[in-house]
Amino acid sequence: MITLRKSTDRGHTDLGWLNSYHTFSFGGYHDPQHMGFRALRVLNDDRVAPGKGFGAHGHRDMEIISYVMEGKLAHQDSLGEPREIGPNEVQAMSAGSGVIHSEFNASATEPTHFLQIWIVPEREDIAPSYQQFAYAPSEKHNTLRLMAAPDTKNGAAARIHQDARMYAAVLDRDNALTYAIPRGRHVWLHCVSGHMDLNGIALEEGDGVAVSDESTLDLRGTGAQGAELLLFDLA
């Protein structure tokens, strides 16, 4: 079964400095029909004005992943020194038993565009931790690059405390990929930018797709420039 979540049906928050689209319920946007998919609880598409951001606030019992498409995102938390990430970098924070942090657009002139992803951890009260890593753009070019998983060891991807795997890919126009869904698993696919086709369904920027009881996903870049996508393999 494949269920399309159109970008235009997402929740929306516009605070001037923040323009955010919510695939699932978040903050002031609450829709009981869209509270997440499997362990994937939040997928926010955030555009943050230069120099602006999210002031100090707390989190608990959540795996929080930031995936930057444009600009720079500065992060400061109760675990340590300030950090900064940009495109082709991923940041993951296990809030666990409690974290206070802030996130800001690190540039005074350029906007930041990033995805904020929350995954419910497999258990509560995990010791808080923070990770970030960089990768070469070629590693996700026409191939699925693992970004987060529970069993990653060498720092090439973020280790998260849930039976979930997050992949990213940039698909050129007419380039195709096949993803074999392990038996009993579910997939959420998010079209980050551009246009693509999933098992014959046309997707554009911001669209999401829930997939259950399927064995194969055929992904193909379409439109003028193909697409960037995130794929979540979920229990």
Add this chain to the structure above:
Amino acid sequence: MSDVNVLVVFYSKHGTTEKLALAAGLGAIQARANIRLRRVADLADRQTIDANASWRENLDRMSRDYVAPRPADPVWADVIILSTPRESCAEIEGYCSLLAANDSVAGKIAAPLATGGEDSVLRPIYAAAAGAGLIVAPPTKPGVDALADARAFGQRVTQMARSLKSIRT
């Protein structure tokens, strides 16, 4: 969503009291509270602040990270942690005076906290909070690590609020 809301209000010039407030807030989160963090504005004028590089730089940073307390905050809160530097209580005392004009805070918990852990520093704030109708939480006996003490304090006042709420319902 947690059953206890903790408002952390602090005044800090150079970041020391901010750290104490954050530790108390983290303790509240560890005790499964929702938190809001608010910095009370300086009473000093801008010229005085600008003459002190550390104060100015920290103020610029904290102005980005925190907003000032809003009228809806104490209405939302079950606990109001009041974190003050030992050398300057006037800012938090002033905030307590504002609370006194707000009937909805009566019966909620005030949890004063000072750098240096000195009870005597907090006496004006105890009086101001009690005058606002708040139930004032007693201080924690100081240990060797002020931030660990503040975390434990945040946990303890969250549990107090939870116990009070269960009695009232």
